[in-house]
Amino acid sequence: MGDRLVVEGARDDTHRRTGVVVAVRGSDGDPPYQVRWEDGPDGHEVLVYPGPDAHIEHG
Template sequence: MFAQVGDRIVVDGIHHEGDRRAGVITAVRHADGAPPYEVRWLDDGRKSLIFPGDEAEIEHSSPTGSKV
């Protein structure tokens, strides 16, 4: 999984069916775009550092996708 600042991340809940959370990636700690990511969550505006797993999907903000 690779991302850049401005991409959206969508995480499906693993404990409660139907729970989804979306956020905007505000910082990437590695030059190649690998996790972890700092994310501002759209539902409450809070920021957190995440190491996304298989339940997460990146929606790239640019048509070229992630930078590698």
């Protein structure tokens, strides 16, 4: 863990989001990923199925 999930803003009214992957819930490293968004409330984690506008930055 410790990798970052980066979701680019796909439209003009959305912004880039970055979060820390705290757990991988799928098999063989596949999504969903449990992510703590850097711009979210402290400690708030969500399950994410990344779309085509997302990529992983290995930490």
